[in-house]
Amino acid sequence: MYSTSEPPYVFTTLVYFKLIGPAGFLIFCCIKSSINYCALIGALASALAANAATELTYTNPVIPGDHPDPSIIRVGKDYWATCTSSAWGPMFPLLHSRDLVNWEQTGAVLPHRPAWATGDFWAPEISEFQGKFFVYFVARQRDGILAVAVATADAPGGPYADHGPMVAQPDGSIDPAPVIDTNGVRYLVWKEDGNSQKQPTPIWLQRLSDDGTKLIEQPHELIRNDPTGWEGSLVEGPFILRRHDWFYLFYSGNGCCGVGCNYALGVARSRSLFGPWEKDPANPILADNATWKCPGHGSIVQDDRGRYFFLYHGYSTTGGIFTGRQALLDEVMFGPDDWPTLNHGNGPSATAPSPFGAAQKSAASNYAADFSGATLDSGWQWPQHREPRYRLTPGKLHLFANDGRTGLLSSVLARSISALDYAVTASINTSLMATNTAGGLCAYGDMDNAVGVLVQNGNVVVWRREHGQIRELSRQPAPAGDKVCLRLESTGGFHFQPAISADGEHWTDCGPAADAKNLPPWDRAVRVALTAGGPAGAEVVCESFSIVPRQKP
Numbered sequence: 001m002y003s004t005s006e007p008p009y010v011f012t013t014l015v016y017f018k019l020i021g022p023a024g025f026l027i028f029c030c031i032k033s034s035i036n037y038c039a040l041i042g043a044l045a046s047a048l049a050a051n052a053a054t055e056l057t058y059t060n061p062v063i064p065g066d067h068p069d070p071s072i073i074r075v076g077k078d079y080w081a082t083c084t085s086s087a088w089g090p091m092f093p094l095l096h097s098r099d100l101v102n103w104e105q106t107g108a109v110l111p112h113r114p115a116w117a118t119g120d121f122w123a124p125e126i127s128e129f130q131g132k133f134f135v136y137f138v139a140r141q142r143d144g145i146l147a148v149a150v151a152t153a154d155a156p157g158g159p160y161a162d163h164g165p166m167v168a169q170p171d172g173s174i175d176p177a178p179v180i181d182t183n184g185v186r187y188l189v190w191k192e193d194g195n196s197q198k199q200p201t202p203i204w205l206q207r208l209s210d211d212g213t214k215l216i217e218q219p220h221e222l223i224r225n226d227p228t229g230w231e232g233s234l235v236e237g238p239f240i241l242r243r244h245d246w247f248y249l250f251y252s253g254n255g256c257c258g259v260g261c262n263y264a265l266g267v268a269r270s271r272s273l274f275g276p277w278e279k280d281p282a283n284p285i286l287a288d289n290a291t292w293k294c295p296g297h298g299s300i301v302q303d304d305r306g307r308y309f310f311l312y313h314g315y316s317t318t319g320g321i322f323t324g325r326q327a328l329l330d331e332v333m334f335g336p337d338d339w340p341t342l343n344h345g346n347g348p349s350a351t352a353p354s355p356f357g358a359a360q361k362s363a364a365s366n367y368a369a370d371f372s373g374a375t376l377d378s379g380w381q382w383p384q385h386r387e388p389r390y391r392l393t394p395g396k397l398h399l400f401a402n403d404g405r406t407g408l409l410s411s412v413l414a415r416s417i418s419a420l421d422y423a424v425t426a427s428i429n430t431s432l433m434a435t436n437t438a439g440g441l442c443a444y445g446d447m448d449n450a451v452g453v454l455v456q457n458g459n460v461v462v463w464r465r466e467h468g469q470i471r472e473l474s475r476q477p478a479p480a481g482d483k484v485c486l487r488l489e490s491t492g493g494f495h496f497q498p499a500i501s502a503d504g505e506h507w508t509d510c511g512p513a514a515d516a517k518n519l520p521p522w523d524r525a526v527r528v529a530l531t532a533g534g535p536a537g538a539e540v541v542c543e544s545f546s547i548v549p550r551q552k553p
Contacts, residue, residue, distance in 0.1 A: 057351045058101040058360040064418035066324030066525035069123045071299040072311040079301065080156040081311060082109060082124045082135060083327065086524050087446065089113060089384035092124040092137060094157055099358035100309060100329060105378040109135045109151055109160045113384050116164055118142055125177040125299065129186060134212050135160060136176035136188065146172030148190050150213050163213040171197045179240040181273045188215060195234040200224050203238050203251065222249065223268055223277050230254065230264060230284050237297035246338060247273055252296030258522040259321060263294035267340055280339050289347030292328065293317050300332060308332040309355065314348050319420050322493030324525025367415065368546040371397045381414050383447060388413055399530060401538040407470065408438050408454060408463060409447060414529035419549040420493035424528040427504060428455055429541040431482040438533035439540030441486045443496050443526055445519030452531060453498035455484045462498050462511030466518065474511030493526065
């Protein structure tokens with residue numbers, strides 16, 4: 001006879017409970033009738049309590065930093081995602097996960113800008129059909145019109161081949177997503193960008209060609225915005241889920257981006273893909289709460305257990321525009337009335353049970369590069385219209401100025417941030433710098449708005465570019481030696497204090513701190529960047545780079 005006071009008994013009970021589950025455990029208990037039932041009940045209660053206590057949770061965001069309009073698919077036990085890259089190259093990062101809460105960037109859909117496009121790389125939707133992988137996306141054509149295009153690959157991680165535009169209506173065509181009808185025929189849904197011309201915004205449906213790269217037959221309107229309600233001037237970001245006898249059209253409404261955003265998520269349903277579509281009386285089904293604001297525009301994936309998860313974006317109420325629209329995850333639940341809900345209608349989850357019991361890595365993890373590899377790590381970006389020239393040698397990144405037209409920001413290599421309070425540092429080898437070459441570090445909004453610190457001609461210069469106009473804030477001699485270490489410390493995501501060091505350990509503030517609330521463009525977030533400027537071909541050699549989150553003073 002065992003005693004509940006004996007630790008081995010409780011441990012063994014818990015092991016059996018974990019291995020065979022509650023039902024199997026009760027059967028086991030009936031068979032083992034010699035066990036004291038009071039002791040058994042006590043041990044089972046202890047096992048249940050231990051199981052509950054060890055349930056792991058995740059905290060949103062699951063993909064920190066600027067990752068708007070995410071889309072997701074499952075391939076076996078692997079999950080793949082991509083998101084808007086907007087004005088940054090390479091276009092559309094590719095991310096991989098095995099557990100939905102820990103993601104790693106593996107590459108990009110388009111390593112270089114297509115010749116037909118000029119910018120605005122938005123809303124990629126990744127999908128699979130008959131063993132082929134598709135990313136439907138948005139870009140602006142050289143005639144200025146927003147178009148829906150497609151790239152294909154034989155594997156979710158690429159490489160992808162661009163097939164060019166599929167549709168470009170006069171008001172613009174954006175936010176594509178494929179859907180399969182009950183008869184196996186594949187269609188594309190997208191938004192006509194009427195709000196950009198003060199017009200309504202229909203969501204269209206049109207049949208895809210067999211190879212998925214062209215539209216055939218005639219388009220059919222599904223829904224359009226109701227300007228008198230929460231949708232305001234637009235509906236967008238459509239994603240259609242088929243479940244049982246219903247098609248569900250998830251969509252977002254109102255203003256997506258910036259300080260004044262008022263985005264939210266709605267849903268409509270229909271027995272037929274062609275409608276009629278009934279909008280949920282409870283719309284919006286996902287809106288602001290104390291932790292997240294302006295949630296929406298995402299896609300849904302079903303795991304191998306039959307559960308549905310929605311990957312979407314939102315602004316942190318504390319980080320807001322400086323960290324950008326971050327990727328959030330919530331389970332989609334369906335009630336007795338067959339309408340979906342997320343987080344019981346309470347807005348984005350702050351925390352939730354980890355879908356597969358995986359521990360989540362820190363959202364604001366350190367990043368460090370010593371440039372010892374043959375290629376740059378995934379996650380480096382550049383302004384898509386000015387792809388920089390660089391090369392790597394052991395322990396050194398050689399960044400070359402494109403030309404003299406953009407001065408200090410001739411070449412930019414940047415990374416997204418995931419915290420408001422951080423220090424970014426770089427070590428610049430000054431012994432290899434030619435006259436008038438400028439190498440440095442900056443907080444970057446776009447080509448017209450940045451603040452930074454650089455070394456040039458033996459001096460350390462703190463500078464600011466605002467609305468395209470550059471101002472020098474301070475200048476002082478650089479430390480003696482063959483290298484200068486530069487640092488920008490961020491507080492609150494917009495207050496930057498520059499500093500210099502000869503050895504990377506002993507730092508001295510240089511120049512005034514700068515408040516740069518104007519940095520993020522309306523649809524993007526702040527990046528931190530290495531910069532090269534000067535005559536065309538001027539070479540800046542960086543030997544290390546790091547981003548370290550820090551405690552707010």
